[in-house]
Amino acid sequence: MTGWTHGLLNRLVILCDVAMMLVAALVYYAVWHILGWTQMVVLGVIGGAIYCTVLLLGQAYRVEHYGRVRRQIVHVIIGLLPALLAVFVVYYALVPPQPGDPEAFGPWAALTLVALLFGRLVLVRAGMAWIDRRKLLVRNTVLIGDLDRAYALIRRYQEDMPAGGLISFVGVFRDGGRQPTNAEKAGDGVPPALGGIEDLLELAKAGIFDLVIVTKNWSDMRGIGVIARQLHRVATDVMVEMEPDVLSAASARVTRIADSPTLQIQQRPLKGSLGVLKALEDYTVAGIGLLVMSPVLLLAALAIKLDSPGPVLFRQARVGLNRREFMVYKLRTMHYDPGDDGSIGAVRADPRITRVGAILRSLSIDEIPQLINVLRGEMSVVGPRPHVPNMMINEQLRYEAVSDYVARYRMKPGITGWAQINGMRGGIYTEEKAARGVELDLYYIENWSIWFDIRIILLTMTKGLADTTAF
Template identity: 35%
Template sequence: MLNIGHASVPQSVPTTRSTPRLADFRLDDKTSLMSMVVIRGAVRALDIALICILGIAVALSYVDEPMIIGHPYYMAAIGMTAVITVAGFDMLGLYSQASFNSFIRQMPRVLLAWTAAFALLLAGAFFLKAGHEFSRVWFAGWYVTGIVVLIGERLLVAGLVRRWTQQGRLYRRAAIYGGGAISERLIHDLEVDMDADVRITGIFDDRGDDRVDRVIAGYPRLGGLKQLVSFARSSRLDMIIVALPIAAEKRVIELTRALAILPAEVKMPARASELRFTSETYSRVGNVAMIDLLEKPIADWGSVSKWLFDKIVGTLALILLAPLMLAVAAAIKFDSRGPALFRQKRYGFNNELIEIFKFRSMYTDRCDANASKLVTKGDPRVTRVGRFIRKTSIDELPQLFNVILGNLSLVGPRPHALEAKAAGDLYDNVVDGYFARHKVKPGITGWAQINGWRGETDTPEKIQKRVECDIYYIENWSLLLDTYILLKTPFALLKSENAY
C-alpha cells in the first residue's frame, strides 16, 4: 500500500489491492521536487551546446583555416545541424521522462536523429554546391565523436533520472478531493498512463462512511477538507485534484477558496464536465486532460530564475554591504550589552516556521521574540541605535544570510512574527485568506513595503492593505517586478513615518 507520509490510515481501513504503478516509490517530505519541464529544457540546451562545441573543436583540429570560428559556412553548418538534431530528438520522443529512464531504448533513436541531421547537412551542401567548402575529415570526425558524446550524455542523463525517480523527486505528490465515480475513473486513467508524473497520497471527502467508501480504488480516504489542508501543510503536496462534477458549482467555489491558501496546483479532471473545449484549454497530467482551477505562482523555470536571482544578487549585496553591517554590529555592542544579532521565529513558505536574523534593536532583557506587543513610537524597549536601524530598516540586513541559506527570498511577502497582532487580534483573524501570502517564499522587501505599508500594523486596515499588496505580488510575479521592487526599496525607506 502507498506510503502517505505524515497522514495515518485508520486501523479499520480494509486491505485492498495494491496500485504499484502509482504507489511503488518512497515518499520523502524533505526531498525537493525536480521539474521535468526544467530537466527537458536543460537536456535540450546541453544537446545543442555539445553538438556545437564538438563541431568547432573537430574543425579547429582538422581544418586548415585560421578563422574557423568566424567562418560563415562552418558556423552555419554547425548551428543548423544542432537545431535539426534536437528537433529530431523531440520528434522521436527523446525528451520524455520514459526515454530519459531507458538508456538502451534511446540508443537507436539517438543514432537515427544524428544520422538524419548529417544526411540533411550533406544534402544541403550538395544542392547548394558548397561541398568544396567543407573538410571531409571534419564531416567524418564530427559524426563519429558526436555519436560517442551524445550516447555518453544520454547514459549520464539516464543514470541521474533513474536515481531521481527512485528518490521520488520527479513525481508530483497529489491528493484527490472527492470519493465518487469521477475519482475512480481518474485513478484508472492515471494508472494506465505511463507518462503520468503524479503519485497519489490519498483521497479526501467530507461525506460520511454511509455515502463514500473508506478506500477508493485502492487508496485510503483520510478525512475531509480540514484534514486535506492540514496534510498539505505538514507534507510536500504539489497538486490537489478536485474530483467533483462541475455542476456542483457552489461546492467547487467553496473548495477553491479554501485551497487558495496552499502552494499547490488545484485541478479538475476534464471528465468532470460534459462540456468539451479545444485541446489548448486543458493542461495535462501525463495524457489526462485537466481544467486548471489554481496554479502555482512560481514554478518550473520561474523557480530556477528566482533562485539564481536570489543567490547572485543576495551574495553581491552581502559583499557590498559587509562594511556597513560590521559598523552597525559594533555600534549595537557599544550602545548596550548583549549580542549584535537577534534570531526570531516567523512564518515562512507554506506556513512553515523559519528562523530569521536581525540586528538587535531592543535591550536584551526586553526582547519580544514572538512580537506579542507591537513596537510603538518612543517604545522604551528600543535602544538608541535600535531606533535608527529600525527606522531605516538596516536591522533587516542580516536577513541576507537567510537568502543565502534559502529560507528567505530577496523579494516577497514580509514574514510576520508568530504573535503579531492588529488591534489586538492575530493577523489571520483579521484578514480572510491571510495565509495565501505564504504560497511563495517570504522576502526581505516586497510590493507592500514600496507602496507605503511597512512598519506598524496597529489597525485592521493596515494589515489588510499589506496582505492585498502581497497577493498582488504573488499573482503578478516576474523577475522584472522583483528588480523594480529592489530598485524602489531604498526610496521607500526614506518614508519612515510608520517605522519605529
Template identity: 40%
Template sequence: MYRVDPQKAITDHATRQPVDQEQRLTPQAEAIIAAPVESSLSGTVITGVAQVAEAALLALLGYGIHAAYINPNSDAVYIPVILTTVLLANVVFNAVRLHRISAYRTLYSQLGRIIGAWTAVMVVLMVGVFLFKASDLISRFWLITWLLSGAGTLVIYRMLLRILVQRWTEQGRLKRRTAIVGGGNDAAILIQQIQAGASRDINLLGLFDDREGERSPDEVLGHKKLGRVSDLIEFARRTPVDLVIVSMPLSAEKRVLDMLTQLWVLPVDIRLSAHSSKLKFTEKAYSYVGELPVLDMADRPISDWNLVFKAVFDRAVALFALILLSPVMIITAIAIKLESKGPVLFRQKRHGFNNELIDIYKFRSMYTDRTDANASKLVTRDDPRVTRVGRFIRKTSIDELPQLFNVLKGELSVVGPRPHALHAKADNKLYYEAVEGYFARHRVKPGITGWAQINGWRGETDTIDKIMQRVNHDLYYIENWSILLDIYILVMTPIRLFTSKNAY
C-alpha cells in the first residue's frame, strides 16, 4: 500500500482554503451535498458478526445434541471436538468465499456451497475419528445427527441472512459513497466495470478530474464531472464520501502522486482501479469492491471493527471517569461560581472529525467579560483574563473534564489530536496557514488528550515550530493507532500533567 510521508506532505502541500469559508463547487456537486444521506453499514462488521453468529449456532447445536442424547460426563471429549470442528468450518467457509456480502445476496449458489463445505468438514471429522481410533469415544449417532441438523440450520440461517442483506441493499445502506478521480475513456471503462460487478456495493456520486476538453468531458456514461481534484477535498468535507477510486494508469506516476498528496488529508479509502494497469499482479495483490478488483493506495485510519472497538473504549472510559471524577467536577464548579460571576461551563466551536464543527464544553477559566470564544489571542503566563481558579484548572487540565460529555455524545474521543479553536494562531498565522497539510489531523475524531500532549506539546503555541511539532505528533498517532497506544497515552496523561510547564 502506498503511504504519504506526513513530514514531506507537510512541507510540499497545503489545503489553503479556510474551512469556515465554504469553497464554491459546481451546481451538480452542491445538489449532491444538499440531498439527505442514509446511514451506511460496514460490510466488514456485518461479515464479522455473521461469522460469530454462525459459529455459535453450530457449536450450540453440537453441544445440545450431545447434552440431550450422550452421557454428559463425556464433556471433556466432546467440547474440544465441537470447538475444533466449528473453527475448521469457519476457515473452510472463508476459503470458499462464503463470508462476503456478495455471497450473502445469492440463494442457490450460497446454499449449495454451504452444504458442500459443511459436509466436507464433517467428513474430515469422521476420518479423524477413524484414524485416531476414537470411535469408542465419539458417538456415530451424534456425528450423523449434527451433520444433518447442522446442514438444515445453516440453510435456514443463510436464508434469513440473505433476506436481511437484501433489505439493506435495497435501502442503499451497504453502498459506499464513491467518487472517481479521472475522466475520459479510462473512467468510462471503470464505470462499466462498476455497473457490471459492483453496482450494489457502490453509490457513484460523480467524477473529479484536473484535465479539460475532449480528454475529460463534463459527463461520462451519465455521470457528471463535479470538479477538479482539489474540489473533491471540499466536497468530501461537506458530504460523506467513503471511497475514492482512481482511474489512472500506474505509468502516470506524477499525476497519481499529486492526487494522493492532495487527498491524503481526507478520512477515505483510496483505491487504484486495476483495469488502468497493464501489469498483472497475483490474486493476493488485489482487494475487491463487490467483484471489482482494485489496488489499495490509502486507507481510512480507523474504520470497521477498529471504529467499533474505539467507540466502546471511549464511552466506557468516559463513563468511568465521570463517576470517578464527579467530586472534583462538583468542587470545581462551586469554586468557579464563588470567584466570579457567569456560567460554570464555557462552550467553544472547534473542528471535529473531517472538519465538522462541534461545540466542546470546558469549565470557564476566564472572567466572563473577557472570554475569547474564537481564541484569537493565545493565553500566556499571568494572563489577566484568567481567574485564580482558572489558572489552577488550566494547569491541571481540570478545565477539560466536561469534554467527557462530548465523548459520550460521540463528538470526541478520549484519545486523539486535540481540537483547536477556529482562529487560533501561531506567530500571527492561523494554524492551517502556518502548517502545510494541517487538516490531515482531522482524519480521526479529536480527543481530550493525545500523543502530542504526553510528549510535552501542550499549552501555548506561540511559534510555528510548536504547532508543527503538535501536528507531527498527531500524524504519528493517526498512522500508528492501536487500542494499546490509546491505553498508554491515557495512563501517561496524569503523569505528564505534573511535569508540564507550558499550560497557563
C-alpha cells in the first residue's frame, strides 16, 4: 500500500495552484514595485482562496481532469476570472484609488494566468507522469466470495480497462461455492485463487493490498456480514459487489467497478493526506521526545543496572497493524527471566517487579524507548496499545473473549491512547474492563484528528503521570 489517494493528489494540486498565485504576486512585486509587499501577499492569498473555492464547487479538482490540456486551460480561466474580480473589489475597498491603479492590475493578472498554466500544464502533468510510472494510484485488490462472480467481475474490468486501469487484482479467495480449477489455482491468465478467509487475513499482514471486494450474492446478507466482521481486523477499504440497479451508482459510498455497483462498508483509517499528517506528527514528536528525554533514559539505565542483574532494555513480541508482530522496546522493570513470554500481565504488588521498576512504571518512564518503535514505523505516538500475541483474560485469549477486539489492528499501536487516559492502565483481568478498553480504542480510530492526538498527548503528560491505576 503506497498511501497515495485521489484526495491526497487533489490537495497537492490545490497547493500547487495557491503556490503559483503567490509566486506570480511576488514576481510582480519584484519587477514592477507598484503595490507593496504586504499588499501583494494579501491579494495573492485572497485570490488563491477564491480561485480554489470556485474550482472546488465546480468539481474541477478531480484526477481524471489533470491529463486533459484543454480542460485544464478552461478550468484555470473559469477559476481566475472571479478571483481577479474579488481581488479588484477588495483592493479598492481597502485602499484609496490612485492614478494608474487599473493599469497595475493588468500585468499581475497576466502573470497569474501564466503561472497557473505553468503549474497545471508542466508541474502537475510531470507529477502525474511520475505517479503513473510508479503506479502510486493503482489499488491492489483482492476479491472474496463466489469464484464465478469474482472472475466475471475481473473479466469485465479487464475488457473495460485493457491497459490496466487503476485496479490491480492480487488474488481471489473462496467463501463457499465451487472449488477453484487448476488454472485458477495456478493463476493461468487470471489472478490466482489463494484459499479462504483465513488465507486472506494472513496475506493482509504483508500489507500488499488495500481494497477487498466481497463477491457474494447480494441476497446472502448473513454471509456478507460474517465476512465483513472478519475483515474488521484488516486496515483496508472493503466493498461489496451489488446486483445491478439495486442502488443508484450516484448513491453515497456506491462506486461502479466494471459497471458493477459496489457498496463501501469499511474504510481504511488515515488514508492519503491524513496518513501523511499522522506520520509527520509521529516522526516529529518521537524525534524531539528522544532528544529531550535522553538524560532521563541515561539515569534510568544506570538505576536499572545498579538495582538488579540483566539487560537495561526489554524486547518483547507485540501485535501491530494488520496483526503483524514486531519487537517492542521498553526499559526492564522486572527481574530478568528469559522464559517469560508476557502472556501473564503484571498485577499490583507483582513480585517480578524490581524496586526501580516500580518507580519507572508508576511514572511511565519505562515506555520512553518505544519512541524508537515509532521512528522505525512500527508504532505511533498515539493509538491502541499493543498487546502480546497470546494475552489471556480468564483463561481465554483476549481476541476470543472480547467482541470487536481484532478491529484494533486497523491502526498502528501507540505509546499512549484514549483508553489509557480513561483508566485503562494497569491490569485488565475482566472481560468487562477489556471490552471497555476496546470501545475506547475504536472510538479513537473512528474519530481521529490531529487535535485529538494533541489532546491525548497533553493529558498523558499531566493526568497520566499522576495515574494511580498504573503499576
